[in-house]
Amino acid sequence: VGFGSVGRRFSELLGGAYGRRLRSAGWRVSVTAIATGRHGMAIDPRGLPLARCRRLVEAGGSLTSLHQGPPVSHTLELVRRAPADVVLEISPLEPRSGQPAIRHVRAALERGLSVITANKGPVAFARARLLALARRRGVGFLHEGAVMDGIPVFNLVERCLPGARVTGFRGVLNATTTRILACLEAGVGAEQALREVQAAGIAEADPGFDLDGWDAAVKACALAAALLGARVRPDAIPRRGIRGLDPERVVAARRRGRRIRLVAEARRRERGRAELRVGPRELPLDDVLASAPSDGVLVLETDLVGDVAIWQGRGGVDQTAYALFSDLMALLAGDGRRFPRG
């Protein structure tokens, strides 16, 4: 569900070295349905020709010519009808509501299909409900790509820190603001900085969600849901972005050997509650949150292991496509007993 740059890159991985790694682990994966918003949709139980799908979409065409069987007109209908074991949800997100991704995930889980998503919305707004539904149906709901692309964040805690208690976290989770702040440090003006980051394909055409700290807030809520077991709504947390930040302040901090970053912080409170906030913070240059070049850093505060950080160099489409792949590998390795080996 969704065949933008991440979905297309994932489909390339299946045809290359990563697909060979799946096959050498005994799995054969085929894509039997694709839904897009502006390029039609197609179901083919024998597996869609992925290179042709990519060429069609990249040329502005439609997938509908590849469709087999009774016509399908709506993404939810495709999710309900596609012959599949796993649904990848990577549709464009309305970040204030988490829709339509949440509807797609729910429809798939209700059918007893496992879901892998790189969308932060379903995690931030509905993780507990969706996970409960997945458990009732005996299927998986994995979402490593929702925060920091393919860098393990959720899986790190679940698979590598068993029994440890996360008591809070501090993260630089939004690459757009980090890159803009780095430009400002170098003396580039605010508008020029934004244009440079947009040209690099990092910032959205409408960067408001990044600049106002909304993206960081949604990611913080996704992390709080998974790591602290807390349901917090993004619009309920104190949030400041970098839009009003004086570029002079950024330059002055750098001159003092310090650096400003947009930091999301969370602290576990009693009875399943958590305290979150998002805002610009001035950090020592050798703080791991300030290290560079980096598109994401998350410091986990734990009860016994102390502070543990996971750090991402450059992020992008490759990393998010890998997140889908790694969740798929985990699904097949863990819950995979249900799936026939090819």
Added chain:
Amino acid sequence: VGFGSVGRRFSELLGGAYGRRLRSAGWRVSVTAIATGRHGMAIDPRGLPLARCRRLVEAGGSLTSLHQGPPVSHTLELVRRAPADVVLEISPLEPRSGQPAIRHVRAALERGLSVITANKGPVAFARARLLALARRRGVGFLHEGAVMDGIPVFNLVERCLPGARVTGFRGVLNATTTRILACLEAGVGAEQALREVQAAGIAEADPGFDLDGWDAAVKACALAAALLGARVRPDAIPRRGIRGLDPERVVAARRRGRRIRLVAEARRRERGRAELRVGPRELPLDDVLASAPSDGVLVLETDLVGDVAIWQGRGGVDQTAYALFSDLMALLAGDGRRFPRG
């Protein structure tokens, strides 16, 4: 095998919140045998009284009074006779040979017992052989604590980066030299710096293995074995420590906004080979390897995910004890079908 500060702390964890987490996962763990070098050894199939064992050893006494059954006089004999499912190998290490830890691990695996170790020796010198033996016997050989204490390094790659190819790494793996260099940066003299780090319980009484880069080299070889599939002997890699380093150079670097750290580097080469080296490197202050305060950082270079770093705040006995715990949880969760639930 080994009941020093890490073993005793681990035994405390079993009696506290971490033991409760094991029990709530359905497991009941008891310690049926302990071997020490200078405080005797004891086997008790019904489980040893751990608080009493700690008090005895901390008072300089012997565990032998707690022993049940025919006398046992040698650690290897205890490993061969102890009624157990899992052996924890945390004996003092001879870092130039990896012994006697390797002998203990082999004896346990040959008996069909799983092994968890925090010793880098068996990993650096014999990982491939020991893992092959473990597989033949159908048991586990886990060693998360061998590098960076309880911070997931080996498990991170195995469990959270499935299918990704590690092409090399850069790491600051030795806490003693990092702390000494931090003292030197602050203008403390070399001898005073060493005394401070020893007083903090970080450096060994004989810090030669740290200062000469030997500890970092052994850890680099352990990582190369696990992450790059390369067998490299620590004495075969170019290695410089910080012993001959002019403190003035450290201060001067800091004045220029840079920082010197002892860095271990590895690059994957063709046909199962790897190129490793250890030496002081001057880093930008905002390099993740130079971030502070930290007792360990490892940057993994991968084929698709780019650079991923795992970072440790303060390390120590708690963290290493947790490494044993996390490996035990993983063993029970993964290979645990063999173990009866308590």
